[in-house]
Amino acid sequence: MEKSIIIIGAGIAGLSAGCYAQMNGYNTHIFEMDTKPGGVCTAWKRKGYTIDGCIHWLVGSGPASNFYHIWEELGIIKNHTFIDHDEYLRIIGKEGKYFALYSDPDRLEKHMKELAPEDSGVIEDFIKGIRKGIGFDMPSDKAPELYNPFDVVKMLFQMLPYMGYMRKWSKLSAGEFASRFKNSFMREALLAIAEDVPDLPMLALVMPMAWVYQKTAGYPLGGSLEFSRTIEKRYLDLGGEVSYKSPVAKVMVENDRAVGIRLADGTEHHGDIIISAADGHTTIFDMLEGKYINDKIQGYYDNLALFPPLVFVAFGVNRTFDELPHSVSGFNLPLDEPITIAGKELSRLTLHVYNFDSSLAPEGKTVIRVMISTVFDYWDELYKDPERYKAEKERIADQVIAQLSKHFPGLAEQVEMRDVATPVTWVRYTGNWRGSYEGWMMGAESFRMRMSKTLPGLENFYMVGQWVEPGGGLPPAAMSGRNVTQIICKKDKKPFITTRP
Template sequence: MKKVVIIGGGVAGLTAGVYARKSGYEVEIFEKNPVAGGQCMGWNRKGYHIDNCIHWLTGTQENSALRKVWETIGALTPNTEFVQTEKFFTCYVGEESATLWKDVERTKKELIQLSPEDKTEIDTFIEHVKYAACCQMPVEKPMDMMNIFDYLKMGKSMAEMPKVLKEYGNINLEDMAARFKHPVIKAVFTDYMPKEYQASSFIVSYATVVSGNGEIPVGGSLAMTNRIIDKFEKLGGKLHCNSEVKRVTIKGNKAYGIELENGENIAADFIICATDAMEMFDKLLGRKYMNKKWSACFKDEESYPLFSGFQAAFSIDRAMFAHTDTVFIDCEPFNINKKEIRRMSLKSYQYEKDFAPEGKTVLQTNMIQFDDDYRYWKSLNKDDYTGKKYEFAERMKENIEKKFPELAGHIKLLDCWTPVTYERYCNSYHGAYMSFITKKDVKSFSVKGTIEGLHNVFVASQWIQAPGGLPVAAAAGKFAVQRILKKEKRSIMI
């Protein structure tokens, strides 16, 4: 039995592990942290649970191709329940608000009632959200393995998407917001994602939630990760935590295995790198294996920016807060890294009863950070870093209390974290928790998931395709195994 060694126990690595075991390979996963999961993770603080990852999970629609992947790896099971919510999110500007509901007709009615003068643009927006509901991520096989019939099938299933790309594919969210006159509606399009994002990405995201293909699994990120681990181990896979890999051992155009930081060598027939991309090239393989596309995108931060966040989690009394989802509010302006912060998000986890003691709930905040912000946090010494974290968390708390005065005296900080936290725990380049942003007038990043010059090393990572995230990670894990099967002249249909 040939052996596959996987470096990294995030969703991509675990997915690759499940598919490799189902394909008959001996499989070992090596994860540097005490627990697997990567960024699909949650942790406990002061009797509360903090969820790091899932705001919604793309691929929950029954009988969809991505749903089949989630079911195959155990992420979703017949017993998995989904959160019952009516909303995507709500934006407040002053005392006025607008909500993107799952019911698009309700959204349309509310937005037009809020701003009749924006009716034409609102109608166009809603119409294209309906078009985008057909958008499905192709996960049956890698694009370069598709034949003409695969492309015809994909084109037929997503026949309405060209309309979305024609209307919104060449503008960003800041441009889209400028089409509207009302300040609350403008905020709807610049709050949820970085304003640099291609507008069509936002349309697809909202359409995913509207169509029922973007539900929230009860239990959140850690529970989903644990289901995948359970599936992998029941299939006979071996997961080694607290096992950091030092390098891939290479001779000529072939990798022979890996060397752990403790000096142990593990032999392998095939190696799948399921790590951060820069970690792979800087440490595991060496920069000489980074092709021109990777190199150009990492160097060009203007065209291919990365984003992370400064985040904080608070405990609140459940009865004191009416929202059960995500809201955006105004801030009293303050600066992080000389950048003025005027808006912030709040996500209530009231729907997760097990995340907090009886009568309490977790409220999380997030402020988007970019490459320069990462460098700011990285430049601070230990004391200044800790001090600034808690200073900014206190600013967040003050803004929450100003908007919702009923929370005064009922809100306490549980934890706060920065882009450097993601670097420390996940080796994330610049603390990024997704791949490159797709900007207007810039070609979207994608690579095959192979390494030039090494015929038995493959990439399973959200970094193989912008904008990354859980669906890309899972697909990348499956694709990496399909590439191994193709090399062995076996059927890739798994």
């Protein structure tokens, strides 16, 4: 009889693990605490508008990327239309001046040199970095945990021409790079890009710019929930089972072997293998009561930086924004008057305009959205006082509309729907630790870090998803579900098989 696998969480990692395990003949059952699939890769409806909670870009949407085959296997490529934007981000200055990170490096170079002729050397270096990234990709077919010496040599051989490139751009932070510009507007614009992550390695900017140029980081029309539902369908078509509204309270362990799960309502389910695709902190410290940990893992949770939690302000607006270009990350705008949230004064906001996806709003109308990084403890405390929590959300929505109206006259009167989500919202719906929306921050330290998918001393148990893939993101989440299935197959002495719908 085939082995049974219980998977905790129907986010992209859990669904992916389920799909690949089903492809390989395991009987799987996913238990998800929410009412729908996707985890943070989700969307919600308000007054006829769909507020998208996730995807700006999907790395691997085009065949130039090594992730493409994973999205094919999960049914994404066959079922989605992708659009590739002309711009990554536009930073607006004063008096109509702007810096647009164009997807086309030729156009970007020309534009940057027009803005800052005195910095042509730094600009050429940057463009060279993007161009060099065009040939570069990470192998994604075999789980690194299963590499044999031959695989290591093969990978090193493939990487060799890029070693210097990787070293150079991963050592250089966005903050340091900005300081190389003599031109003050360019310096400020680059600092605005890296506002939340000044030690963000520049590799995390030049490589994605190369992906955007190669049209392999597109946006799936229909948005994040449709995307997640496609993988859920693939999973169900492969014979998988999923139970929603089923929060897992404990991983049951006998003689240091995971043997099942206990739901919050007390029901128990047994499996030969347990995979947690849920939040890492909850898994390790609550479901397993901190019994299977070592100093290294404890160190992650004590010391590593997290992606900041978000205040997410969305509006449904009775107007089109046809005059604005389509952009991956939107428009970074200066504010006339700063807005203070959780003690942090904001002088700029990044506005995402969904003028490229008409399915998210009634005809002639548009969803716009502002993502603001914030402080978890402030919101956690405020949430205990429902009146003040609600009032604070209203104040923020009012102030954001007032400021946006200065850039888009008449906007305040055209707003038909407003919705504010906070870090507490993310915790309530996805369980992510301290509201971090993407797990461990992509920083100089975590950039090359590889985390184990197993816990010390615990058999038959694995972890997948953004809490074991530093930097997070949809491709690593999907890949970790694929990789863990390879590891399980190898242990069971079975060949690893993939299929396409």
